[in-house]
Amino acid sequence: MADMLPDDDFSFMDFISKQKxxxxxxxxxxxxxxxxxxxxxxxxxxxxxxxxxxxxxxxxxxxxxxxxxxxxxxxxxxxxxxxxxxxxxxxxxxxxxxxxxxxxxxxxxxxxxxxxxxxxxxxxxxxxxxxxxxxxxxxxxxxxxxxxxxxxQADEAFLEADSVGVANDTSVGLFNSQSKVYLLPRLWYVRVNVIAAKDLMPNDTTREPNISINATIANQSLWTRSMKGSMDPFWNEELMFVAAEPFEEHLSLRVENSIGPGKVEVLGICIVPLQYVDRRFDQRHIKAKWFKLQRDVFVEGRKTKQAMFGGMIHMRICLEGGYHVEHEPTIFSSDFRPTDKRLWKKSIGILELGILSAHGLTPMKTKDGRATTDAYCVAMYGTKWFRTRTVIDSLAPKWNEQYTWEVFDPCTVMTIGVFDDFHLQGGDARIGKVRIRLSTLETDRVYTHSYPLLVLHPSGVKKMGEIHLAVRFTCSSLLNMLHMYSQPLLPKMHYIHPLDIRQSDHLRRHAQQIVSMRLSQAEPPLRKEIVDYMLVGVSSTVWSMRMSKANFYRIMHLFGVLFTVGQWSTGIYNWIDWKNPRNSVVYIIVVIVLMYPERILPLFFFILSLKGVWNYRWRPRHPLHMNARVSHADVVHPDELDEEFDTFPTSLPGGDTVRMRYDRLRSIFGRLQTMAGNLATQGEKLQSLLSWRDPRATLIFVIICLVAAIVLNTIPFYAVVIQTVLYVSKLLRSKNKLPSVPTNFIRRLPSRMDQML
Missing domain, CATH: 2.60.40.150 (C2 domain)
Incomplete structure (x- = not known):
């Protein structure tokens, strides 16, 4: 369906409910x-x-x-x-x-x-x-x-409607469940600085102590290093956890003394309720405290209700509110706000989504001898998730439901997933999902488009149908939104006191588990397999021949410009190629520029600005969707799919040595695959500067190029070189850990990663 531009009196809800x-x-x-x-x-x-x-x-x-x-x-x-x-x-x-x-x-x-x-x-x-x-x-x-x-459908009673069933005819779809909004819990990082311990009392004082601390929150467990030879050990180690409000779990610390292979002696336990822990949103100092350790008392081999003093442990504990706790892949994140609400900025606009209908859905199950599907949708953005009603027994369901979110950053992604209600059989089946990057949308424009639903199976990529959506991004202040392009993507604490990459991945996995558990406990529950599918990213650390080929061709696509320049340089030997007048003009321009080198930079930026204006004619009209060709899923070999869907470690039959080498190969090349994907993503971000994929970013870059061309044309070339050297030396001496404005601008640009399966 073609895009539709709103009139002055156009109501988004009227459009959603049109003729319904x-x-x-x-x-x-x-x-x-x-x-x-x-x-x-x-x-x-x-x-x-x-x-x-x-x-x-x-x-x-x-x-x-x-x-x-x-x-x-x-x-x-x-x-x-x-x-x-x-x-x-x-x-x-x-x-x-x-x-x-x-x-x-x-x-x-x-x-x-x-x-x-x-x-x-x-x-x-x-x-x-x-x-x-x-x-x-x-x-x-x-x-x-x-x-x-x-x-x-805009009637307020629509959301109250409980169910509509089917009597004698089940050939058409009806709503059988109520729409539901889910609010995500507020996630915090818990920083535990284990400093030292004293007054520990092991049972056997003649044995050399080997003491470590096990810290646990729910299913998250971390250990400090072991300290040998001292009953007053000193660690000064930091452990990071994820916790969600309301805090249902406590921080539990166990001081353990290793007394043999696989045997430990618990010297003391300390329980710290998280609701009483200090909170901070910056780098202010948190005072360390001594906590008492309790030790269980055993009488005749039985544990009694009494507990004895087990020593003291010196710790610094705080809830970090200055970080954004990531529970979804950063490149597809729908929210970058820090945990502490005191750091939140005003919203820059409103995002409206209309889930209209779907058609051509693949039957997911058999009911009364007929192939059918009971479809519903889940929309994810920010801290609010929405679930539509389930449409019973229909391959072309109609929902006509509208949802609204506040937008705090334009460089975020909204995700819509389609699922088959399979709860009677113990789980819901995924039909497909769509991701829409807000920065690729023009403001105050209604996009109505059908998006294909693609799912990769062991037998290959399969189109499961199409979903028809209506999307509008309304901006409250254009200046505030343009200012966001110069700001860091993540809160300042991520740059002032950054987390290790492995630590970030570890914390993200636990944050996903917490979100999945909380949503599965809601009423009605949002099942774990649904949440995991909505939160999963594209690339995996496990080797995939398909993903490696896809990333390779992405890089080759980026280097296509260099190949074109190489072909032109080959033609220079022929001096003037009268078979291609365009190349001849380029060669002549190159000769003139070489005669006046001070005009190289002004001409370069002027050409970039002209290229950006020229590409405006071919700017994208619709938000991008999943693309099997970009993902290299349409020509993948069955053996490659068998390898991709194999478990890790492998479940294929074979000797232990073969299995070990195969898993090692997959692990190593999985990292190389991720690096190639990241390289391709960065190159595509630079390439999108002039593609109008993000219309606001391209507009900013074109204006900068025009200004640079004018400035460089008016001032001497040597002055530009001197200013550049001074600026670079200033950056090298600067103690500011925040990324520069150009870096922030490039990180916010879209890439073809949005189209990857």
Whole structure:
């Protein structure tokens, strides 16, 4: 579908809800129901039927003196589905749940032609009491409070709608679950500086002590180095952990004395609740404290409730709020804000996403002998995740749901995943996902586009269907957004006190586990396999022939410009190539420039600016999507896929030596593969300076080139060289650890990594 530019009075929500009407039925209360059995007991429930659609509201147990019951359930029937069965009447009946047979208490009928229409801007529709009727149309005792109206998806009742089921026909899709928003927990880095210990008391004082400390938070365990020969050991080591608010786990430290191979003696335990730990957002000094160690007491081999003094441990503990705790790959990160809210800046805009529909989905399972899919979507950006309703039994589901986020950095990525609801079989199946980089979107423009859903299987890449999205990025201040391009990507603490690469990877894995665990505990839960798929990156540290080829061709694509220059230089020997007038003009320009070397830099920047203006004609019109060709997944050999999907360590049969060498080879080349990918990414970022992939970044670079061309043309060349040398020497002497403005600018540029599977 082509892009659509909004008019002045254009409403994004109106576009999402365009030509999408629903019949809303709100079931409120019931009163004066007649008890059917001699005990006066009545277990009523409500059944809503529209054509072949039927849904039952759960029954409530009651007694004769408590027959005023309340359900307060909402249902939404799509007009498109209703029209398919020529339904004209809505039936809302009340029945009594019986042991052998349910008893009909009465119903209320509505003619769809006279149901009122209501817009979201109208006043709320008040429910009314309706007298129940029997099947002959005569009034019976009992009343039911109902509200029935026609509305659109923008109606506030849409999010309250619980479910709509299927009665006799299951050939069409319906919503069967409620949309859900998930708020991610606030993640903190826990820095534990283990300094020393004293007054330790081992059981055997004649044995040389070999003391270390095991620090644990939940499933994260780290050890200090072992200190031999002293009962007052000194470590001064820093250990880093990840913790999430609210702090459900404590920091546990065990002082262990190694007394033999695989045997340790616990000299003392210290438990530190994280909610009482000092917090900081900068480099301010945290005072170290002495903590008491407790040691278990054993009487006749049994542990008693008493505990004895086990010594003291000197530590400095703090919660680091100045870092951004990464739980997703940095290159696809949706948020770079630090943990401490005092460091947060104002938002620069609003991101709106409309998940419209999908079509051509691949059947994921078999139900009643038919291949089908129960699809739903998960949208991830920042600290808010959204899950759409599940569309039952449809290969072309329609959601028409809108979500909104605040944007704090334009160089972030939004991820939308499509899944099959497979909970009855123990897990959900992935259909595909789409990543959209905000910096590639023009502000205040609505993008409506269908994106392919690609998944790599052991048999090869497979297109699972397409998803239709509507996206708009609204900027509140253009100057603030342009200023972000000169700022560091991560908070200052990452540059002032950086973390080791291995340490960062270790902490990221634990942060992902925490996010996955918290979301799986929500209601309804977002399963672990869904969270892991949304958070997983592209490249892996395990060797993959496919990824290595893809990165190789990315690098070759970057060097294509050098090959073109080489071909031109070859033609110089022929002096003038009259078969190609363009080359002849270039050769003549090169000769003129060599005669006036002081004009080289002004001409160079002027040509770059002209190239940027020229490329504006071919600027991208749609956000990029997953590309099987860029990922080298369309021509991959089956043996290469078998190697890529092999476990690590390998599960292939073979000798131990072969397995060891094979795993070592995969590990080494996995690192080389990652390095090649990083090199290609950096080159593509430079290449995107003039591609208008990020329109704001290209505009800034073109303006800088024009200004540089004018300045270099007006001042002497030797002055430029002197200023450059002075500037470089100043940078080398500077003690500022923050990256320079050009470095920040280049790091924020997009690359073809966004298209990698």
């Amino acid at each position: 009407e629903y019949l809303y039925v709100r079931v409120g209360k019931a009163k004066d129901l007649v008890a059917e059995d001699v005990t006066g007991r009545c277990d009523p429930y409500v059944e809503v039927r529209l054509g072949n659609y039927k849904e039952t509201v759960r029954h409530l147990t009651s007694f004769e003196n408590k027959l005023d019951l309340e359900w307060n359930k909402v249902f939404a029937f799509s007009r498109d589905r209703i029209g398919g069965f020529d339904a004209t009447m809505l039936e809302v009946s009340v029945e009594d749940k019986g042991d052998m047979k349910d008893n009909f208490l009465g119903w209320v009928l509505f003619d769809l032609c006279v149901v009122p229409k209501r817009l979201p801007s109208d006043s709320p529709l008040n429910p009314k009491w309706y007298k129940l009727e029997d099947r002959k149309g005569e009034k019976v005792k009992g009343e039911l409070m109902l509200a029935v109206w026609w509305g659109i």
